[in-house]
Amino acid sequence: MAQQDKGEILPTFSEYAKIDKTLTMKDVSQEDVTMDEPTLFHDQLLATKFFVPSPSHPLIPRPHLTTLLNHGLRHKLTLISAPAGFGKTTLLSTWVQSLPLGNPHVAWISLDEGDNEPVLFWIYVLTALDTLQPGLCTPLLAYLRTQQASTPPLRPVLQALINTLASSTAQFLLVLDDYHVITEPEIHHSLTYLVEHLPPQLHLILVTRADPPLPLSLLRARGEMLEVRTHQLRCTPEEVRAFFLEVMGMQLPEKLIQEVSTRTEGWLVGLQLLGLSLQGQTDPTNLLEEVSGSQHYILDYLMEEVLRRLPSPVQTFLVRTSILERLSAPLCDAVLEQTDSRKMLEFLDRANVFVVPLDGQRRWYRYHALFAEALRARLEQTEGEVVSALHLRASRWYAEQGYLTEAARHAISAGDWERAADLIEQEYIFIWGKSEHAMVRRWLEKLPVEIVRSRPRLCLAYAKTLFMVAPYTTMERWLQDAERALRATVAVRTNETADTEALQSSGRSERDNLLGEIAAYSAIITSYHLGEGPATLAFCQQALAHLSEQNLLERAEVAYAQSLAYHSYGDIVASIQSTREAAALAQAAGNISSTILYLCRMAYSLLVRGKLHEVVQVTEHAALLGTTSVGLPHAMVCWAYIYHAHVLREWNRLGEALELAIQAVRLCEQTETIVSLYLGYTELMRVYLARGEMEAARAAFHQAEKALEKTYSLYRRDVYVIVEWVQFWLASGALDRAVFWVQELAQQASIASPLRRERQDVARARILLAQKKPTEALSLLEPLQVIAEQQERLSHVIEMKVLQALAYQMLDQEQEALSVLSQAVRLAEPEGYIRRFVDEGASMAALLSRLREQERKQGPTSYLDTVLAAFAPSPHNDKAETRLTRGSNHRYEPISPLLEPLSERELEVLRLMEQGASNQEIAEALVLALSTVKSHVGTILSKLGVSNRTQAVKRARTVGLLPDQP
Numbered sequence: 010m011a012q013q014d015k016g017e018i019l020p021t022f023s024e025y026a027k028i029d030k031t032l033t034m035k036d037v038s039q040e041d042v043t044m045d046e047p048t049l050f051h052d053q054l055l056a057t058k059f060f061v062p063s064p065s066h067p068l069i070p071r072p073h074l075t076t077l078l079n080h081g082l083r084h085k086l087t088l089i090s091a092p093a094g095f096g097k098t099t100l101l102s103t104w105v106q107s108l109p110l111g112n113p114h115v116a117w118i119s120l121d122e123g124d125n126e127p128v129l130f131w132i133y134v135l136t137a138l139d140t141l142q143p144g145l146c147t148p149l150l151a152y153l154r155t156q157q158a159s160t161p162p163l164r165p166v167l168q169a170l171i172n173t174l175a176s177s178t179a180q181f182l183l184v185l186d187d188y189h190v191i192t193e194p195e196i197h198h199s200l201t202y203l204v205e206h207l208p209p210q211l212h213l214i215l216v217t218r219a220d221p222p223l224p225l226s227l228l229r230a231r232g233e234m235l236e237v238r239t240h241q242l243r244c245t246p247e248e249v250r251a252f253f254l255e256v257m258g259m260q261l262p263e264k265l266i267q268e269v270s271t272r273t274e275g276w277l278v279g280l281q282l283l284g285l286s287l288q289g290q291t292d293p294t295n296l297l298e299e300v301s302g303s304q305h306y307i308l309d310y311l312m313e314e315v316l317r318r319l320p321s322p323v324q325t326f327l328v329r330t331s332i333l334e335r336l337s338a339p340l341c342d343a344v345l346e347q348t349d350s351r352k353m354l355e356f357l358d359r360a361n362v363f364v365v366p367l368d369g370q371r372r373w374y375r376y377h378a379l380f381a382e383a384l385r386a387r388l389e390q391t392e393g394e395v396v397s398a399l400h401l402r403a404s405r406w407y408a409e410q411g412y413l414t415e416a417a418r419h420a421i422s423a424g425d426w427e428r429a430a431d432l433i434e435q436e437y438i439f440i441w442g443k444s445e446h447a448m449v450r451r452w453l454e455k456l457p458v459e460i461v462r463s464r465p466r467l468c469l470a471y472a473k474t475l476f477m478v479a480p481y482t483t484m485e486r487w488l489q490d491a492e493r494a495l496r497a498t499v500a501v502r503t504n505e506t507a508d509t510e511a512l513q514s515s516g517r518s519e520r521d522n523l524l525g526e527i528a529a530y531s532a533i534i535t536s537y538h539l540g541e542g543p544a545t546l547a548f549c550q551q552a553l554a555h556l557s558e559q560n561l562l563e564r565a566e567v568a569y570a571q572s573l574a575y576h577s578y579g580d581i582v583a584s585i586q587s588t589r590e591a592a593a594l595a596q597a598a599g600n601i602s603s604t605i606l607y608l609c610r611m612a613y614s615l616l617v618r619g620k621l622h623e624v625v626q627v628t629e630h631a632a633l634l635g636t637t638s639v640g641l642p643h644a645m646v647c648w649a650y651i652y653h654a655h656v657l658r659e660w661n662r663l664g665e666a667l668e669l670a671i672q673a674v675r676l677c678e679q680t681e682t683i684v685s686l687y688l689g690y691t692e693l694m695r696v697y698l699a700r701g702e703m704e705a706a707r708a709a710f711h712q713a714e715k716a717l718e719k720t721y722s723l724y725r726r727d728v729y730v731i732v733e734w735v736q737f738w739l740a741s742g743a744l745d746r747a748v749f750w751v752q753e754l755a756q757q758a759s760i761a762s763p764l765r766r767e768r769q770d771v772a773r774a775r776i777l778l779a780q781k782k783p784t785e786a787l788s789l790l791e792p793l794q795v796i797a798e799q800q801e802r803l804s805h806v807i808e809m810k811v812l813q814a815l816a817y818q819m820l821d822q823e824q825e826a827l828s829v830l831s832q833a834v835r836l837a838e839p840e841g842y843i844r845r846f847v848d849e850g851a852s853m854a855a856l857l858s859r860l861r862e863q864e865r866k867q868g869p870t871s872y873l874d875t876v877l878a879a880f881a882p883s884p885h886n887d888k889a890e891t892r893l894t895r896g897s898n899h900r901y902e903p904i905s906p907l908l909e910p911l912s913e914r915e916l917e918v919l920r921l922m923e924q925g926a927s928n929q930e931i932a933e934a935l936v937l938a939l940s941t942v943k944s945h946v947g948t949i950l951s952k953l954g955v956s957n958r959t960q961a962v963k964r965a966r967t968v969g970l971l972p973d974q975p
Contacts, residue, residue, distance in 0.1 A: 057335055057367040057375075058119045059137055061184075062102045069251040071100065074241065078104045081235035082113075082182075085207045086228060087214040091239040093378055094278030097216050098186055098365075100242070105184065113180035113212065114141040120185060121334060125193040127163060128153055134183065135170070142179060146170065152641045162679035163199045165641045167206075175208040182212050187378070189218040197222045204228070205912075227914075230936070243275030252280055278377070281363070316387075326353050327376075328392065331384035332399050332422070335367065336374045343406035344399050397423040404428065417452070426460045434466055450474035465495035469527055481538040481722075488534075491527050495520060518557065525555030529566045536573035540724040540762035545574035562603065565594035569607055576614065577728070577762040579800045585614045602645050605635045609648030619803030621656045621840040628653040644680035647673050651689050658696050661843040661879045666696045674712075686716035691730045698740055699844055704964070708954030710737050723757070728765045732808075735772040736848070739779050747776045767793050767805075774812055783816035790816070807833050807845055815852055827860050834860065838872045847879045854880040911952060911970065918945045923962050923971055 078101070081087035089097045105115050116137035124130050132153055139146040149166050174181065191197070201223050204213060215221060228234035244252065249270045253259045261269070269283065316324050330341050341350035354374055357364045363380035367373040376384065388396060400423035408416035413436050420429035433452055453461055453471050461467045468491035472484045498520070532548035535541050552567045572587035588611035595603035608631040615624045628649040635643030650673035657666035670693040677686040690713035697706035713734075717726060726734075731750075738747040751773055760766045770789045777786040794809040810833035817826035834857075837845060846853050854877065861873040911919065914935075921931045932942045950956065953964045965971040 054133065054136060055335070057373050058121075058133065059117060059140065060119075060367050061105055061115065061117045062098055062119070063366045063368075063371075068099065068103055069244075069248055069255055071248065074100055074237070075104055075107070077235070077237060077241070081214070081237075082212055084235045085213065085233040086204055087212070087235045087237065088220070088225070089214065089216045089237040089242075090220050091218070091237075091242050093218055094276055095239060095242040096277040097237075097242065099277075101184065101186070101214065101216060105182070108182075111179075113182040115182045115184065116141055117184045118186065120187045120190050122190050125191060125196065127193060127195045127199060130191070130193075130196050131163060131166065131199070134185075135166075138170075138181060138183070141181065142177070145173060145177070148638055149173075149641070152637045162642070162644065162676055163195070164202065164675075164679055167199060167203050169641060171203070171206050171208055174210045177210050180210055180212075182214065184214045184216065186216045187218075188215045188221055191221070194222075242277075244270070244277060244280060245275065246270045249275070249280060252277075256281075323353065323356070326350070327357075328384050328388045329395070329399055331376065331381050331388055332396065332419075333403060334375065336364075336376075337372055340403070340406055344402045346402070397425070399423075401425055401428070404432075408432065421455050426456055430456060430460050430464055430467060434464065462490050463494055463497075465491040465498060465523055465527070468494055469523070469530065473530060476534070481534055484534050485531075488527055488531050492524075495523060495527070521555040522557055522560055522563075525552045525557075525560070526563050528552035528555065529563050529570065532570035532574075533566060536570050536577065538722050538724065540573075540577040540728060540765055542574040542577045542762065545570055545577075549574070561594045561598035562600055565591045565598065565600075565603055565607065568594060569603075569610065572610060572614070576617075577724075577764055579764040579767065579796065579802060581614055581618050581800055581802050585611055585618065588614060601634065601643065605631045605643060605645035606648065608634070609645065609652060612649065612652045616652060616655060617802050617804050619807065619836070619840055621659060621842070624652055624656050628656075642676055644676065644682055647676040647680065647682055647685050647689065650676065651685060651692050654692050654696070658692070658699060659844050660841055661699075661847065663696060663700050667693075667700070670696050683716060683719045687713045688729060690716060691733055694737055695733060698737065699848065702967075703741060704960065705954050706737065707741060710734070724762060724765055727769055728762060732768055732772045732775070735775050739775065744776070744779055747772075747779070751776060763796075767796070771805075771809065771812070774816075778812065778815055778819070781819065783819035786816045787813060803836055807837050807842060810836070811845060811849060811853070814856055815849060818852060818856055823859070826856055827863065830856055830860055831864075834873065834876075843876055843879050846876050851880075911949060915945055915949050915952075916970065918942065919949055919961070919965055919970065922946070922949070922958050923965070 078087065089101060091097055102117075105117070108115065116134075118133050118137050120130075120133075124133065132150065135146040135150050135153070139150060149169055152166065200221075204223060207213065225234065229236070246266055250261070250263075250266050253261050253266075253269075269280070272279075316327070319327070326341070326345065329345055330336055333340065333344065336354065338351035338354060341354070342348055354364065355371070358366065358371060358374070363377040364374045365377060367375060375381075400419045404416045404419035404423060404425070407413070407419065413432050417429050417432040417436070420426075420432055433456075449470055453467060453474070456467075461471060468487050472487035472491065475484050475487070528548045529552040532545045532552060535548060536545040549567050549571050552563070556563050556567070558564075568587045568591035572584045572591065575581075575584040575587060588607050592604055592607035592611060595607055608627055612624045612627040612631070615627065631649040632642070632646050632653070635646040635649070650669050654666045654669040654673060657663075657669060670689065674686065674689040674693055676682070677689050690709050694706045694709035694713060697703075697709055713730070717730075735747050735750070738744070738750075754769060754773075760769075770793055774786040774789045777783070777789070790809050790813050794806060794813070797805040797809060810829050814826045814830035814833065817823070817829065833846075846857060857873060857877055857880075861870050861877065864870045864873060917935060918931055921934060926934065928939060928942045928946065931937070932939045935942070937945075946958075950958075950961055953961050955961050955964050962971065
């Protein structure tokens with residue numbers, strides 16, 4: 010945590026967490042829009058950012074640029090890129106207001122640094138479009154509002170937006186002004202996706218000081234982009250003459266016009282500053298002699314000239330209000346502690362002193378960006394001591410209006426850490442309800458560490474934000490700090506004798522609940538990261554002793570922690586019961602995210618208990634609960650996809666399992682749900698293994714390893730995936746890697762979780778069988794099976810019996826092998842297990858055939874027939890398939906079996922690769938740079954999960970990207 014620099018713009022704390030309605034305004038190009046103080050923000054979206062800036066002075070006609078912008082509508086993208094002060098926004102706003110009303114519909118967004126939140130950015134875009142045609146983007150906005158993941162999936166949202174626009178008969182123009190303030194790579198990435206798939210109904214205009222990191226060269230080569238650059242925006246001598254005559258009311262001699270054009274190089278801001286400086290000059294030649302050099306020098310010099318000529322009260326107003334991004338009379342009155350700000354703003358507007366009206370009623374303004382920067386620099390130089398006080402007054406005004414995010418922003422800029430902490434605490438509960446974890450963390454890290462450590466609720470909040478990004482010990486320390494701070498708070502309040510009995514009772518209740526919340530979260534991280542059942546249950550008891558009956562969400566968290574603790578013991582029945590309780594409490598609290606998570610946890614426990622049909626029911630219910638009417642999934646739905654894919658694979662429905670596993674992985678990655686990503690890739694690995702695709706399985710396994718490293722926990726690895734990883738090592742011929750893992754086990758400390766110890770032993774038994782040591786394997790498996798049966802973990806029991814049968818077969822004890830295998834079959838048949846047997850290979854097929862011979866003497870063997878049929882090698886088609894409908898409103902579209910589809914350009918490169926073309930030949934054929942071709946080839950290899958061209962072509966044929974060889 011570091012001290013906040015003065016003037017730094019904070020990320021908005023709840024700008025997109027509070028959008029409950031869409032802004033209600035007419036077409037943003039109309040002048041009759043009003044904006045009263047109570048509607049400055051609409052649930053923390055700045056309404057002023059949607060208005061097309063209104064020029065405050067006459068404008069010179071620039072018909073050649075207007076014609077250029079008109080031609081730009083034929084392209085996907087218009088890029089207006091030039092340094093500050095060249096009139097980009099003025100040109101565009103004038104052109105937009107000259108367009109026929111509603112043809113196209115114009116959505117304008119004035120961006121600022123606070124928009125570097127991907128979800129907030131797209132909420133502004135969707136809201137702007139929805140305002141033009143109410144209902145157009147309402148389902149997408151509702152989806153983003155209800156997401157409680159740190160990063161909701163944007164790709165499906167953009168796909169839905171593209172489809173929505175493509176089906177519309179209206180034409181739309183989206184203007185993103187000041188795009189240079191956007192630095193978040195995810196925003197650039199998502200905007201690139203939109204541009205690449207832009208429907209003809211939408212034209213995009215970017216206004217920026219610097220070229221954005223979009224594929225501009227590709228768009229340029231395809232003729233899909235119009236560019237307006239600095240040289241086109243420079244004023245010609247004729248435009249300079251018109252500017253001074255029509256805007257500034259000054260008629261300059263022709264020689265002077267030429268000199269002004271040369272000195273300013275047609276820089277519009279320079280012309281405006283020069284015009285203001287020349288007012289009242291009898292001989293402008295003297296001033297012109299000083300105006301030379303860089304734009305920065307000209308700006309500094311002329312700014313001093315302009316300010317020097319203004320009355321002292323006006324100078325003070327300009328300099329001191331420069332701390333505000335947007336200005337209104339009441340806000341300026343509060344900051345300056347005066348009452349005449351409205352007259353001052355009207356004077357500045359009339360005098361053309363770089364103020365830009367933001368609404369038709371001229372109630373809200375902003376300063377021109379260059380002017381504001383210069384004013385703030387002057388404020389720091391001349392009155393640095395008043396900056397904090399100005400920010401503090403702004404903070405108080407925003408707080409009084411109920412806009413706590415802006416209030417907190419100014420409090421931090423003022424360096425008033427206590428006030429900022431107070432405001433964050435007021436917002437915390439609502440913000441956390443929307444799970445804006447990353448945003449909470451960024452705000453807290455702007456405060457000094459000692460301020461956060463002194464406040465128990467902020468300590469707890471910070472610990473929660475670290476779940477995905479810090480080790481257990483770090484979170485544990487912050488929870489300990491929360492308890493210490495709470496005890497210190499109690500001690501201080503105990504010494505205060507003025508408290509009334511009612512206030513004391515209220516305070517005790519609040520402190521009790523906070524103690525309960527700290528204990529509940531301690532239980533979560535202890536069970537999740539360490540699997541220490543006794544410690545987890547102790548924390549749960551402590552939490553329940555303090556939490557009120559009305560605190561449903563925290564009680565749901567305790568029940569969830571209890572389920573994790575019971576799971577670490579292997580007590581799957583108790584674990585299922587606790588997850589049911591957790592889901593019911595979360596649903597009663599109205600928290601969809603937690604409800605889905607707990608339902609999916611129940612599904613996993615049901616998997617372990619061997620109830621495959623119930624797993625499908627629960628995961629379908631969770632997916633339905635978390636999927637919007639336009640088919641967009643909640644982040645937590647990735648868990649449901651993983652466990653449903655597990656069942657489909659077990660039932661040998663490998664095509665459906667593959668699609669759903671890929672969908673799970675995509676959703677995990679899009680939402681950065683790292684805690685489930687390693688499980689998703691492990692399931693994908695198992696599907697590929699079942700399909701006999703070893704290279705794809707290897708790629709998925711490496712991704713699973715990589716994902717688990719980000720939140721590495723030996724407990725989670727061993728209890729959830731180590732048996733499957735060992736199976737992969739053995740199937741891929743990496744026995745040495747499996748043996749190395751066993752050697753690592755000997756160096757580990759004692760294991761607290763009985764289930765973790767069991768899964769390790771099952772994995773070791775598999776390795777022993779691979780080493781032809783069946784007796785040692787049996788000695789491990791037999792006691793484990795007894796406990797698993799007692800705890801009703803039928804999935805584990807079936808697995809152990811299958812391994813025991815293989816061990817007896819190695820020992821040539823066929824009757825014992827068939828006996829134990831018969832028990833496994835009887836347990837597996839009601840739920841339709843298939844891959845549990847088939848994945849064991851030829852030895853298991855031989856045993857099952859022998860068992861079928863015995864069983865047929867007593868009657869039909871339809872189940873054994875089905876299992877044995879799955880062993881038969883049959884060519885499968887890996888091309889994209891359409892998944893069956895899984896519910897009345899829950900359908901999945903055909904998707905590629907690749908984790909990320911190849912682009913059209915990559916497919917062109919791939920086809921040339923198939924023909925044996927070299928990189929140079931591909932570059933010549935497609936008119937690309939050699940470096941670009943190399944980049945495409947590398948991307949293709951990565952997406953196909955291969956390491957060379959030959960493998961790429963083979964894999965592409967397998968998945969249907971290239972035709973099979975005749």
